[in-house]
Amino acid sequence: xxxxxxxxxxxxxxxxxxxxxxxxxxxxxxxxxxxxxxxxxxxxxxxxxxxxxxxxxxxxxxxxxxxxxxxxxxxxxxxxxxxxxxxxxxxxxxxxxxxxxxxxxxxxxxxxxxxxxxxxxxxxxxxxxxxxxxxxxxxxxxxxxxxxxxxxxxxxxxxxxxxxxxxxxxxxxxxxxxxxxxxxxxxxxxxxxxxxxxxxxxxxxxxxxxxxxxxxxxxxxxxxxxxxxxxxxxxxxxxxxxxx
Amino acid sequence: xxxxxxxxxxxxxxxxxxxxxxxxxxxxxxxxxxxxxxxxxxxxxxxxxxxxxxxxxxxxxxxxxxxxxxxxxxxxxxxxxxxxxxxxxxxxxxxxxxxxxxxxxxxxxxxxxxxxxxxxxxxxxxxxxxxxxxxxxxxxxxxxxxxxxxxxxxxxxxxxxxxxxxxxxxxxxxxxxxxxxxxxxxxxxxxxxxxxxxxxxxxxxxxxxxxxxxxxxxxxxxxxxxxxxxxxxxxxxxxxxxxx
DNA sequence: CGATGGATTGACAATATTCAAAGACAGTGG
DNA sequence: CCACTGTCTTTGAATATTGTCAATCCATCG
Numbered sequence: 001x002x003x004x005x006x007x008x009x010x011x012x013x014x015x016x017x018x019x020x021x022x023x024x025x026x027x028x029x030x031x032x033x034x035x036x037x038x039x040x041x042x043x044x045x046x047x048x049x050x051x052x053x054x055x056x057x058x059x060x061x062x063x064x065x066x067x068x069x070x071x072x073x074x075x076x077x078x079x080x081x082x083x084x085x086x087x088x089x090x091x092x093x094x095x096x097x098x099x100x101x102x103x104x105x106x107x108x109x110x111x112x113x114x115x116x117x118x119x120x121x122x123x124x125x126x127x128x129x130x131x132x133x134x135x136x137x138x139x140x141x142x143x144x145x146x147x148x149x150x151x152x153x154x155x156x157x158x159x160x161x162x163x164x165x166x167x168x169x170x171x172x173x174x175x176x177x178x179x180x181x182x183x184x185x186x187x188x189x190x191x192x193x194x195x196x197x198x199x200x201x202x203x204x205x206x207x208x209x210x211x212x213x214x215x216x217x218x219x220x221x222x223x224x225x226x227x228x229x230x231x232x233x234x235x236x237x238x239x240x241x242x243x244x
Numbered sequence: 245x246x247x248x249x250x251x252x253x254x255x256x257x258x259x260x261x262x263x264x265x266x267x268x269x270x271x272x273x274x275x276x277x278x279x280x281x282x283x284x285x286x287x288x289x290x291x292x293x294x295x296x297x298x299x300x301x302x303x304x305x306x307x308x309x310x311x312x313x314x315x316x317x318x319x320x321x322x323x324x325x326x327x328x329x330x331x332x333x334x335x336x337x338x339x340x341x342x343x344x345x346x347x348x349x350x351x352x353x354x355x356x357x358x359x360x361x362x363x364x365x366x367x368x369x370x371x372x373x374x375x376x377x378x379x380x381x382x383x384x385x386x387x388x389x390x391x392x393x394x395x396x397x398x399x400x401x402x403x404x405x406x407x408x409x410x411x412x413x414x415x416x417x418x419x420x421x422x423x424x425x426x427x428x429x430x431x432x433x434x435x436x437x438x439x440x441x442x443x444x445x446x447x448x449x450x451x452x453x454x455x456x457x458x459x460x461x462x463x464x465x466x467x468x469x470x471x472x473x474x475x476x477x478x479x480x481x482x483x484x485x486x487x488x
Numbered sequence: 489c490g491a492t493g494g495a496t497t498g499a500c501a502a503t504a505t506t507c508a509a510a511g512a513c514a515g516t517g518g
Numbered sequence: 519c520c521a522c523t524g525t526c527t528t529t530g531a532a533t534a535t536t537g538t539c540a541a542t543c544c545a546t547c548g
Contacts (some may be wrong), residue, residue: 012330018517031332057308061384063471069384076355086256086370087475091377114369115362121369122358126330128372133327133335140305140313142386143432147536179494188387190537195496211545231334236330391504423526434505439528455513455526489548496543505534512527518521 002101004030006054008077012236022117025232026109027151035177040081046090047106049081056177059092060185065120070185071098071135073158077167078209082128083099088211092154098177099165126236144190145227150187151197153226155207159216176214248297248347250275251378252321257367266361270353277301278341279421284325290334293325299344300421304338306399310323314429315379317341317402317422326372329354342421358472377476386432389471394431395441397470399451404477420458 002229005023009015030053039057040046052074059080060070068158071092074080084091085107113120134157141150156170158178163170180198181191189197201207206222208215216222223230253259259267262324273455274297277283283301284290301322302312315336318324329351355365367389378401385394398416402422408412424442428435445451450466452459460466467474 016309063388069388071380071383071387083373085373087377089475090472091475092380106286111366114358116357116372118355118359125365125369125372127356127374129327129329132372132376133391134330135376135383136303136315136327136336138383139315139379139386140307142383143429144307144311144313144316148269164363181494185387191494192354192496192538193536196536199496219471231331231333231335435526436506436528437504441527442502443528476520492547493548494543494545495542499540502537503535506532506534508530510527510529513525514523515525516521516523518522 004051004077005105008051008079008127009120009123012126013119013191015119015123016117017127019117019120021038021124022113022120026105026112030101030103033102035096035098035100038095038101040090040097040103041078042091042093043089045088046081047107049079049085050094050102050104050108050128051112052076052078052080053089053101055244056097057100057102058095058097058182058186060095061092068185069188071138072131072180073161073186075162078161078165079131079244081107082110082124083131091236097182130232130236135228137232147187147189147193148197148200149153149226150189151183152201152206153228154183155201155214156219156222156226156228158163159214171219173208173213175211176209179211248295248321249349252323252371253364253367254349257363259363259367262423263361263364263454266357268363270349270356274345274347275347277342277344279342281343282337282340283332283340283341283346284338286335286337287333289323289332290325290328291351292350294338294348296320296322296324296345297345300341301344301389302339302341302344302426304339304431305336312429313432314426315382315406316375319406319431322409323371323375325351326354326368326376331355345465357438367425375477381473381476391431391437392444393470395434395438396445396450396466397425397472398427398440398444398479399458400460400463400466400470400472414459415463417452417457417459420456423455442487464486 008022009023042061054076057074057080058070058074059074060068062068080094081090089100110124113124141153143159145153162174163172178179180194183194184191199210202209205217206225207217250264254268261421286305298320301318301324302314303316303318304312305311324338325334352366357368385397389397403414403418406418407416424438425435427438442453446453450462450469452461
């Protein structure tokens with residue numbers, strides 16, 4: 001259903017009833033994937049963008065047999081593919097981490113939206129620019145943080161985004177379906193080193209963690225350790241629009 | 245003058261005369277900065293986006309006194325700030341690497357554009373999504389490439405982008421105003437290690453290089469070493485638009 | 489119950505950093 | 519035109535961080 005997209009976009013702009021109808025009309029069916037399945041392969045024709053309705057997925061690239069890079073996790077309410085519109089094939093693999101439900105959305109519909117609603121144009125634009133801010137933070141992580149700080153920063157980001165998506169606090173215990181190997185591929189570390197870092201965070205009282213769950217015990221200290229920029233948590237700023 | 249933006253956007257869409265006029269009208273004066281000056285500081289109110297008209301600049305963040313991360317270089321024709329629109333302060337420092345001329349562009353004008361031209365909306369959107377593709381590649385670099393590969397990939401990207409901007413081939417000798425310390429901050433490496441990597445590329449006949457210039461001698465081997473995705477060089481794909 | 493995929497651990501190796509010193513270059517003022 | 523200064527680059531040696539390999543453990547699932 002279109003509610004999926006509507007809910008997400010409302011965070012970024014005041015949608016009129018027309019906007020909502022426009023979105024709903026353009027929305028297609030939903031599709032389910034099992035954990036581990038490839039939702040969309042690199043090189044495939046990418047006619048659709050997706051909204052993750054439920055579950056976790058990730059964007060990745062396999063360089064050599066054994067070398068993989070994951071650059072983003074996608075969870076409830078996240079868009080996938082809105083950054084690949086000017087390429088005619090998809091640039092990355094989109095893989096289901098858990099069982100996942102996605103809502104495909106034909107990309108040419110996005111252009112219709114650009115023609116019909118300034119508000120929606122702005123909303124999509126804002127989403128894309130927010131995504132970019134997060135990616136820049138990952139670059140800082142990968143470039144200039146120690147392994148421990150990288151891990152701290154990533155699990156903070158995950159807990160905050162996840163909590164945001166399903167509407168709970170970041171300090172609550174959450175399902176954590178991500179294997180240590182995935183964390184390694186996200187941060188450019190070996191899974192062995194992820195293991196050691198996670199256990200160090202545990203030992204020092206930052207978190208509790210087992211293969212299926214994660215809880216952040218001390219947000220303040222984690223923020224501090226990870227040098228996390230709290231700006232990313234703020235509600236999107238809408239006042240750059242022209243009210244006149 | 246507005247030709248600066250117009251030229252850039254034409255790469256991404258067929259602009260009508262109206263589109264061009266719209267852009268020209270919204271364009272403001274240009275501003276000069278000397279090498280090393282901070283064009284826009286993190287935390288400052290960011291009412292403007294910029295187009296780099298001439299020269300080099302970079303986006304960076306200083307974490308601790310001595311730890312800095314540079315996540316992007318900006319050169320002739322590049323946009324700065326179009327990814328920070330939904331924040332009410334700028335997230336990063338924008339620093340002049342060489343003497344640089346920028347064209348500021350009030351960000352609320354961008355919203356006017358969203359209201360008036362579907363073509364321009366799409367063009368800006370495409371630019372943003374192209375930027376993101378490049379950033380994802382840097383994430384792959386930072387995460388899963390060796391130092392030598394990182395350096396190879398970065399100088400390839402720089403030579404290609406620079407050549408593109410000023411209209412020369414990537415294998416020609418270019419000005420190279422970037423210090424080894426900047427390269428280190430871009431790639432998360434120490435400047436000492438950058439030095440060793442650059443000299444190794446030199447020794448193996450990949451490049452010539454001194455403090456002020458760079459030439460790529462063997463593009464094929466460089467592409468191969470860096471595992472560079474040639475898709476990023478393609479002209480933007482415009483057919484996701486709705487021709488009907 | 490055995491099979492499987494992940495987590496954990498230890499020993500060792502590779503890669504990159506740090507520190508410090510020396511060399512090269514461009515700009516400045518005499 | 520030269521000496522002087524500050525900024526970059528280059529180099530070597532010692533160190534730190536992270537990776538690799540291989541064995542073992544543990545939980546889950548049929």
